[in-house]
Amino acid sequence: MSNHLFDAIRHAARPDALFIETTGGRTWTYGDMLEQSGRLAGALDRLGLRPGDRVAVQVDKSPEALMLYLACVRAGAVYLPLNIAYTLAELDYFIGDSEPFLVVCTPKMRDGLQPIAQKYGALVETLDADGGGSLLDLAQDEDPDFLDASCGPDSLAAILYTSGTTGRSKGAMLTHDNLLSNASTLRDVWQFTADDRLIHALPIFHTHGLFVASNVVLLSGASMYFLPKFDPDEALQLMQTSTVMMGVPTFYVRLAQHDGLTRQAAAKMRLFVSGSAPLLAETHRAFAEKSGHAILERYGMTETNMNTSNPYDGDRIAGTVGFPLPGVSLRVTDPETGKPLADGETGMIEVSGPNVFKGYWRMPEKTQAEFRADGFFITGDLGKIDERGYVHIVGRGKDLVISGGYNIYPKEVETEIDQIPGVVESAVIGVPHPDFGEGLTAVVVSKPGASLDENIVLNGLKDRLARFKQPKRVIFIDELPRNTMGKVQKNILRDTYAGLYRKER
Ligand code: MCA
Ligand code: AMP
Numbered sequence: 001m002s003n004h005l006f007d008a009i010r011h012a013a014r015p016d017a018l019f020i021e022t023t024g025g026r027t028w029t030y031g032d033m034l035e036q037s038g039r040l041a042g043a044l045d046r047l048g049l050r051p052g053d054r055v056a057v058q059v060d061k062s063p064e065a066l067m068l069y070l071a072c073v074r075a076g077a078v079y080l081p082l083n084i085a086y087t088l089a090e091l092d093y094f095i096g097d098s099e100p101f102l103v104v105c106t107p108k109m110r111d112g113l114q115p116i117a118q119k120y121g122a123l124v125e126t127l128d129a130d131g132g133g134s135l136l137d138l139a140q141d142e143d144p145d146f147l148d149a150s151c152g153p154d155s156l157a158a159i160l161y162t163s164g165t166t167g168r169s170k171g172a173m174l175t176h177d178n179l180l181s182n183a184s185t186l187r188d189v190w191q192f193t194a195d196d197r198l199i200h201a202l203p204i205f206h207t208h209g210l211f212v213a214s215n216v217v218l219l220s221g222a223s224m225y226f227l228p229k230f231d232p233d234e235a236l237q238l239m240q241t242s243t244v245m246m247g248v249p250t251f252y253v254r255l256a257q258h259d260g261l262t263r264q265a266a267a268k269m270r271l272f273v274s275g276s277a278p279l280l281a282e283t284h285r286a287f288a289e290k291s292g293h294a295i296l297e298r299y300g301m302t303e304t305n306m307n308t309s310n311p312y313d314g315d316r317i318a319g320t321v322g323f324p325l326p327g328v329s330l331r332v333t334d335p336e337t338g339k340p341l342a343d344g345e346t347g348m349i350e351v352s353g354p355n356v357f358k359g360y361w362r363m364p365e366k367t368q369a370e371f372r373a374d375g376f377f378i379t380g381d382l383g384k385i386d387e388r389g390y391v392h393i394v395g396r397g398k399d400l401v402i403s404g405g406y407n408i409y410p411k412e413v414e415t416e417i418d419q420i421p422g423v424v425e426s427a428v429i430g431v432p433h434p435d436f437g438e439g440l441t442a443v444v445v446s447k448p449g450a451s452l453d454e455n456i457v458l459n460g461l462k463d464r465l466a467r468f469k470q471p472k473r474v475i476f477i478d479e480l481p482r483n484t485m486g487k488v489q490k491n492i493l494r495d496t497y498a499g500l501y502r503k504e505r
Contacts, residue, residue: 001150004176005157006073008184010034012221017194019217020063020226023234026131028063030221033070035144040071042142043135044102047123051076051149053101054159056094056122058082058113060106060129061204061228064136066214068104068127069204072157073176076149077101079158080171081205083406085466088112093168094161095120098361104135129228153177159361160207162302163409171361172303174211181354182305183215185325190271190296191312192220192244199238199245201230207302208276208405213246236260239269246273248405249283249437252295256286266291271312275300276405277437278393284318297321299393301379303370305355308391320390328353331376332384335397338372346394349383350376399490401430401438406468408440410490413461413469417442420460422450427480427488428471433501441500442471443493445479452476473500 013019015031028036044055055077059065061084072079080098082091084106095103095116103117107126117124126133151157157179159171186192198217202209217224225238232254235245245251252274255261266272272287275298288294298309299321307330310322324330328351332341335348356377359367370378380398385391401408410428417426424445433439446452454474461470475497481489 001148003074003076003148003151004153004155005151005180006070006148008180009070009073009215009218012194012219014194014221017221018223020066020224022063022226023228026063033067036064036067036139037070037074038144038146039139039142040068040135041074041146041148042144043139044071044075044077045146046138046142047102047125049075049077049101051151052078052156054078054080054098055102055104056080056082056098056100057104057127057205058084058086058091058106058109059104059127060084061226062127062129062131063226064127064131066204066226068135069210069214071146073151074146074148076151076155078156078173081158081160081210083203083205083466085468087463087466088116089464090466092116095122097168098159098171107133151176153180154358156358158211160302163407163412168412170363170366173358173361174305175358177354178305178357179211179215180219181327182325183211183219185327185355186212186216186306186309187219189309189312189325190216190244190273192216192222194221196220196222196244196270197242198222198224199227199235199242200224201227201235201251202246202248202405203229206276206405207300207305208246208248211305212275212300230254232258233260236265239266241268243269244271244273245269246275248276249274249279250404250435252279252283252287253435253437256283256290261287261290263290263292266293269293271296273298275306277402279318280437281318299381299391301381303357304351304377304379307349307351307353307355307379310390317390320386320392322391323389324351324391325353325355328355329376330385330391335382343385343387346382346384348397349379349381349391349393351379352376401428401440403430403433403438403440403468404436408469413440413442413465413471416461416464417444417457420452420457422447422452423457425480427490427493429490429493429497431494431497431500433472436472439472439501440469441497442474443480443497444474444476446476 013030020028125135161169163169294316300306310316332347341347382395383393413428426444430438481492
């Protein structure tokens with residue numbers, strides 16, 4: 001039977017070649033990958049999973065967690081990764097909305113998640129950071145030669161939740177071919193081969209660490225150092241025996257500030273890729289001066305995988321995201337009318353191609369609203385194309401803050417803050433932050449006489465929102481600035497507090 005994505009992965013896999021090495025010295029060959037993902041797929045099958053069922057996964061980063069993703073692909077399941085930082089309140093929504101067959105969590109979360117899973121009819125199994133847990137126990141006795149489920153190019157491989165500007169998060173449905181076509185393209189344009197060794201320090205519950213990094217390595221038959229989280233000392237040390245690193249801009253800000261970053265330290269590396277948030281031109285320059293490497297910046301989205309990339313050979317221009325990838329069509333349009341604009345003019349970025357997702361899970365109206373009649377997806381990013389064809393992202397048409405590569409939708413945080421007793425209303429904004437790019441900041445109006453302070457607001461959010469969504473600072477003012485239509489003028493707030501984090505770190 002043919003399995004569109006896994007057949008390609010299997011094709012690139014040389015059983016004796018190294019696939020993963022952890023900092024603890026544990027190693028997996030491609031043969032181990034085939035066996036362990038086969039056993040896990042067998043365990044899913046034995047539990048009663050049917051092709052098309054969702055498997056929601058909130059676990060620490062580990063090679064076994066990656067094997068579980070591959071097992072889902074092989075079993076025809078829809079992999080649904082969830083940020084390890086999500087609270088039970090957040091998880092309740094994702095599980096209720098996606099109705100998974102199975103929830104895989106850390107042993108620590110099991111008791112909290114069990115009643116939620118039960119409410120929505122899902123089973124619960126565990127997977128811990130060291131490769132133990134009930135799911136691994138089940139897999140141990142399974143046959144490593146799993147017969148992969150038949151999946152065509154349009155079969156669903158994953159759902160990744162991404163928050164909308166209004167309402168709750170939406171599940172972006174990604175097909176086997178969305179993932180395979182994009183990773184194959186990236187492998188080719190970034191010239192990956194089996195000789196490459198990637199420093200993998202990103203989380204694996206988002207597109208960047210899961211699909212861009214891991215799938216490109218898998219489709220090249222290359223290998224990777226798999227780190228639980230980013231640590232600049234460790235990254236510098238691993239550069240001696242690696243060839244590529246992929247990261248969010250915060251990785252490069254931290255490395256550029258590190259005394260250990262020199263031309264010699266980076267001499268064995270051939271490529272540094274940045275994405276998920278804008279890389280400041282000053283970071284690009286500082287990194288190049290110290291390391292001799294021009295970071296390659298690319299641009300993507302959960303819904304579209306990667307859209308553009310600076311060239312591997314050719315000028316990598318700071319402040320641009322390069323050219324549309326082969327097979328991807330990109331245009332800039334008037335945000336109101338949707339009419340294409342001339343090069344050099346700023347407007348809405350729209351894309352189409354095999355990389356673009358199938359739609360939002362069980363939200364046909366929202367899906368329709370984000371596509372043009374001719375099939376182009378409206379990204380919500382504002383940009384322009386310059387005379388050389390490089391794409392520039394100049395802003396966002398969506399109210400979104402990106403902090404250290406994580407997206408935060410102000411509306412979600414404002415809704416939580418507004419429920420805290422004593423709060424009249426709030427506006428959540430992102431302002432320049434030297435480490436995270438944007439620092440999430442809450443501007444709050446309190447009721448007369450209410451004794452609110454920053455700590456009370458932060459305490460009110462603690463069990464409701466993941467840590468990265470909690471404001472770095474809470475500021476109290478008498479009233480929010482509004483325009484004549486009554487809309488809060490966040491641009492005024494952003495200007496007023498632009499220097500808030502200037503002195504930190
Ligand atoms: C951690 N904290 C954060 C963040 N990360 N706060 C805001 N924004 C963040 N990104 C919290 C911690 O819980 C901690 O709180 C405090 O901030 C400082 O933590 P620190 O030790 O400095 O952070 P860290 O653990 O070193 O993490 C920073 C990080 C990490 C390495 C930048 O956030 C990260 O790996 N980000 C990558 C995100 C990513 O993969 N994005 C790709 C999305 P406390 O001290 O109170 O506990 S995919 C995507 O966007 C598209 C498709 C694309 O184009 O790729
Ligand atoms: P996500 O919802 O996590 O998929 O985030 C996608 C968003 O991240 C895009 O719509 C952009 O706003 C932003 N993004 C990703 N890569 C870049 C980049 N290189 N430069 C600027 N913004 C980026």
